[in-house]
Amino acid sequence: MIDEETYSFALENALTEIGNICPEVKLSFIFNQEGKVLAEAQKGKYNVEKIVSDFEEIFQKSHVIGGINSLTIDAKNGKVIISNIQEGVYLATVTSKNVDMKYLETVSRVLIPTVLKLLEKIAPAPLKKPSTKERAAIIEESQEKTITEEVGEPVLDEEVKPKLSPIPTNQLIVDTFGGLLVRQDTVKIDSEILSQWSEILDEKNINLVEIETFEGKTAQCKVKPIKDSKLRGKGIIRIPEKLCELLDIKKGELVRVRPAISKEV
Numbered sequence: 103m104i105d106e107e108t109y110s111f112a113l114e115n116a117l118t119e120i121g122n123i124c125p126e127v128k129l130s131f132i133f134n135q136e137g138k139v140l141a142e143a144q145k146g147k148y149n150v151e152k153i154v155s156d157f158e159e160i161f162q163k164s165h166v167i168g169g170i171n172s173l174t175i176d177a178k179n180g181k182v183i184i185s186n187i188q189e190g191v192y193l194a195t196v197t198s199k200n201v202d203m204k205y206l207e208t209v210s211r212v213l214i215p216t217v218l219k220l221l222e223k224i225a226p227a228p229l230k231k232p233s234t235k236e237r238a239a240i241i242e243e244s245q246e247k248t249i250t251e252e253v254g255e256p257v258l259d260e261e262v263k264p265k266l267s268p269i270p271t272n273q274l275i276v277d278t279f280g281g282l283l284v285r286q287d288t289v290k291i292d293s294e295i296l297s298q299w300s301e302i303l304d305e306k307n308i309n310l311v312e313i314e315t316f317e318g319k320t321a322q323c324k325v326k327p328i329k330d331s332k333l334r335g336k337g338i339i340r341i342p343e344k345l346c347e348l349l350d351i352k353k354g355e356l357v358r359v360r361p362a363i364s365k366e367v
Contacts, residue, residue, distance in 0.1 A: 113141035116217045123337035126201035135190040187214050216356050271360040274339040278353045290340035293327035299361045310362040319349050322362050
């Protein structure tokens with residue numbers, strides 16, 4: 103079972119990713135209907151608990167009409183957007199006035215529910231405090247493990263191996279493209295991401311990438327940088343339409359992308 107801290111860490115990473123993709127987002131956090139903040143990511147100093155308490159009365163009265171699905175407040179210096187992402191769980195974002203609402207909504211509606219769905223598959227436990235019985239079972243299991251470790255076999259010193267740089271992985275939003283002359287074995291990614299990978303792996307050029315869907319399907323493709331300036335910095339990967347069909351993915355969905363180091367000299 104995944105504990106509450108791990109859930110929170112995964113959600114915080116997703117919120118941070120939203121902030122990276124949409125720089126206009128100054129604060130984002132997830133909270134439940136009891137007013138408990140489950141995860142947050144911010145670029146300034148905001149009193150998240152006060153924001154939640156300010157909306158408490160609105161949420162209480164909203165039960166009469168079946169609850170709140172989405173709420174947007176257009177303030178003088180920015181916007182506050184609250185949307186329901188799961189039963190009893192809400193995503194709140196504080197943004198500047200010039201935020202692209204359509205793009206932000208697309209990113210939020212894809213990224214957060216995808217992470218929540220993955221967490222449920224790994225360990226279908228809600229973000230609630232364990233009962234007294236569950237806590238006692240966890241403590242007992244922990245004590246048994248400690249005793250086993252204490253009386254176990256001594257661990258021999260192993261040969262120290264040189265540490266290798268971990269393969270970086272990015273979650274990117276699918277954008278499709280097609281045409282008669284389009285190569286079906288080549289995808290396009292932001293040049294900034296390719297540069298970051300090159301620096302991390304100490305590789306001059308990244309020529310191949312591996313794409314993995316959240317259903318477990320994978321494909322290895324050649325990669326080129328995105329040339330269209332309007333698409334740069336959007337956290338997207340452009341994938342040929344036929345390749346999308348093979349991977350069973352659609353535009354707007356999320357995929358994991360990592361460099362596949364070429365063995366060519």
